[in-house]
Amino acid sequence: MIRPFSRVALALGPIALAGCGTQSADAPAIGNATWLAQLSDDSDGDDWPAFGRTYGEQHFSPLTKINADNVDQLGLAWYVDLPAGNPATGPIEVDGTIYLATGYSVIRAIDVETGKEKWTYDPKAPEASGIKLRQGWGSRGIAYWNHKVITATQDGRLIALDEKSGQPVWTAQTFGKDELRFISGPPRVFDGKVMIGSGGSDSGPVRGLVRTYDADTGKMLWEFYTVPGNPADGFENEAMAMAAKTWAGEWWKYGGGGSVWNAMTYDAANDQILLGTGNGAPWNHKIRSAGKGDNLFLCSIVALDAKTGAYKWHYQINPGESWDFNASMDMELADLTIEGQPRQVVMTAPKNGFYYVIDRKTGKLISAKPFVDVTWATGIDLATSRPIEAENVRYEDGPTTFRPTPLGAHSWMPMAYSPQTGLAYIPAIDLEVTFDDSGITPENFKWNPKMGLTPGVGYSIGNGGREQTGWLVAWDPVKQEARWKLPMEAHLNGGIMATGGNLIFQGRPDSGFSAYDARDGKRLWNFDAGAGVVAPPISYRHNGRQYVTVVAGIGTSAGLFGPMFTKYGIDYRHQKRRVLTFMLGGKATLPKQEPYKPVAFDDPDYKANPALAAKGEALFNGRCAVCHGTGAIGGGTAPDLRTPGAAADAQAFASVVRDGVLVPAGMPQFGEFGEEQLGALRQYIRARAAELRSGRNESAAGSTNK
The missing domain is CATH 1.10.760.10 (Cytochrome c-like domain)
Known part of the structure; x- marks a missing residue:
């Protein structure tokens, strides 16, 4: 059983239509029209210029030269070894150059054809982060706009680098030096702008915030808080005044939470931003809001006008959230035919285990069904759009055990959606949690000083007696059912990419990087990466050849699960971290790696106490x-x-x-x-x-x- 944070320590039938909207009509005609067009969801797939490839975040490549019929001929073209530091990051590719951020936002540019490094930029984020270094693990991804590579650092800087030289073009500080925030998620670019959120609400009084900047100059354009602040200070806008009515007690003293640490999607067809907001700060609703109110806009999808940041609509996934069931997992856009009618939808598989399909024009829930075993709720009431919670799930009458867990039924490793098959592909997790806040009250709750994890409730996580804890699930969002599902050896598997060649690519902690038939889940190809793979892969085309690239190595929250990963021989110092690039007919090979076995340090003076x-x-x-x-x-x-x-x-x-x-x-x-x-x-x-x-x-x- 995994008990990462003890209570004592924390006392504290229709066919999906291809595409999901195109470049907005009034998007600025700056830079090279070819790469600019690659951000559109119906682009040709030559480049992969954003974390999810395009605005709609589908993690789908339309390329077909590598396909289900010839993927067995896929081979390693080249590899590049990386130094120690977080390798769990999504690379991008533009015009024959791969860009990636490893460690704490150390950016590298690598030539697609040769694997030769062009330049490296190190922002020295650990030295600048102070106590912010205690949360987060470095960058999960970067962005590209108008010949600039854009990264965000742990200490809150947003930096645009010249694509040729790797030198800074502009830098913006996105939050104050003394704020208990940090950045680990990728920025998103849209319509000449770049947007970034931040994390921190698990460990301090943080109020969720996103800020948007001019992508060419770094000038801040607008900001949006996701939860209301102190009423005595006035509210920034009508949305915050509305949200405040759903809070109780002196919530602002706790910060509230709602961090936008990962999921942000640009809906070009409606010129709006969709935010996936985080959990409450602290998690325990009884402490944070006296056990009352829905606490908007926690655990919600919030739509904002992309030009002004003004509130448009919201859908709250977990009202009165009390379990770290944040809604910050990736959100994919699609145009689906549902009950004979075309619908513009946003789809997400958040932590709580239900797959949601929501009308992205109105925010109205269309459907929601569990994609893993869910016991915290018996379903989602379509009449009220609210979950039907199980008895004592809020641990009001003592300890309670249910599925899924604060790790989520789906973590940050992105799912993918294929307009070709009409299916979403989810790296799913099936674990069990027990919550207990005995002895924890609003009177004795205190934040652990200096960004120490403080949920306000004790919890323990385990498999609940089940050996099967991970799945690759192919989900039909129209029928809201699994088309097929594959068992995985471990629960924390890699991000997913779908392609026009009827393929699904995904890595695993056991060092496997595999291609599956997108239609039936049959494994068609496997490569021993010599290291666990949790990062999402990408695919692109250069000089007529299709490539697949992934970064190998274990990082981010996977590090918590050492006991579950011992059989794979994963170790920080021993494991390899590599950029791996594949092509049809590739002949490169990896050097042989000796298996790792932990050996304890000598300690002749040790005495048990x-x-x-x-x-x-x-x-x-x-x-x-x-x-x-x-x-x-x-x-x-x-x-x-x-x-x-x-x-x-x-x-x-x-x-x-x-x-x-x-x-x-x-x-x-x-x-x-x-x-x-x-x-x-x-x-x-x-x-x-x-x-x-x-x-x-x-x-x-x-x-x-x-």
Whole structure:
């Protein structure tokens, strides 16, 4: 069972139509018309210039030269090894150059045909981030507009780089230095503008916010808060005044949440922005809003006028959210025929396990059905558009257990939608959670200082006795049913790409990168990437040849699941991080890699002290596990702390944890830790290393985390 954050530690039938709208009629005619046209959902697919390829975020390439009949001839064209740092990122490609952000927004430009690096730009984000380095894992993606590559950094900078030189053209600071926000999601470009959100509402009083800038100059154009602030300060607009009526108590003191940390989609046909908003801050509705009200616009899809940022409509997925069921997973646009009528829709598979189809002109719910096993609700009432919640799901009468979990039935790894098959393809998760807020009240709740995870409720996550925890699901959004589903060995599988060649591409933690028949799910091709693959792949065409590119390596939230990944030999220092590019007839090969087995550091002076280790475990759960893994078993995002020797030496340990000597490498500084806290944390890590030396079952390590 995975218990990442203990309660003690946190006391705290119709056929889908192709395409989904084209470039808006009044879009600015700047730059090269060829690449500009690639952002349209009906583009030819020569380039992949945005995280989801086009405005509609379908993660679909219309290219057909690589197809279900010849994919068995697909081979590696070239690879590029990357340094340590987050590799779970979506690359883009424009006019024969691949651009990607690894680590903390270190941007690289690579020639498509040769794999030769053209330039690298390092914004030195860890050094600039301060305590913001304690949340997030680096960039999940970047954007492109008018010969500029646009990235966002952990510390809140939005930077446009010249595509040829990699030098900054402009930089904008998107939030204040002292705000408890950070950025890990990709910016989105549209209609000459670039938009970015931020995260942080799991660990501090954060109020959801998006800002939009001129993509050529960096001038801020408009902003939109997703939850209301202090009424005494007045409301920014009528939408915030309306939303405030759905909150209770002194919610503004908690921030409220609603972070737009990932999902943003431009609906060109209606010239509107769709925001997928996050969970409440804190999660516990009883603390955040006295247990009352729907709390708009948490866990919602919110439509804004793309030119002004003015509110248009919203649909709330989880009213009064209390489980980290955020609605920040990717949103795909499509034109579907439903009950004989053409409908412009937005589709999303958020954390809560229901697949939603919503009219994107009006925000009216069309349908919603579970795509995994869901027990927190019995369904979505189409008359009210609200979920029918299970008894005690709000843990009002003590502990409650249900599916799915705060990890989501679908995480940030994007799904894909194919206009060709009319199906959505979802990397689905099937796990179980128990919530319990016994002893936690509004009176004793306090945010953990300096961005420590603080949901306001204890929870534990496990498989609930099921071996099958991951699926690749092909979902019919019109019939709201699975066309087919494939079991996966683990629950955290990679982002998905669909292609016009009737193919689905997806990676897995077991180092497999595979192509499946989009029609029936048959695996047609598999490549051993030599590292786990969770990043979404892309496909594009250059000089008449179609390519497929993916970045291999484990990063982001996958690192929490060290106990589940031990069988794959995933380790931060040992694993490879690579850009892999494939073409028909490719003949390149990867060097042989020796299997990894964790070896505990020598610690001849170690003496067991269970009471002190328990105190250290509480600190570890709240501050360290999210990167270093449950039970200190690393899952690839950060080092497995049972193996390096820093914890064996008090001075070396203090220099890393308290003094921050490894900040440039991405290790946050915890300057507030005194000798007592350092000693407890060090004792816990030494105890875990001792257990490894004794040969205790690593997969059971989570049992110490209670």
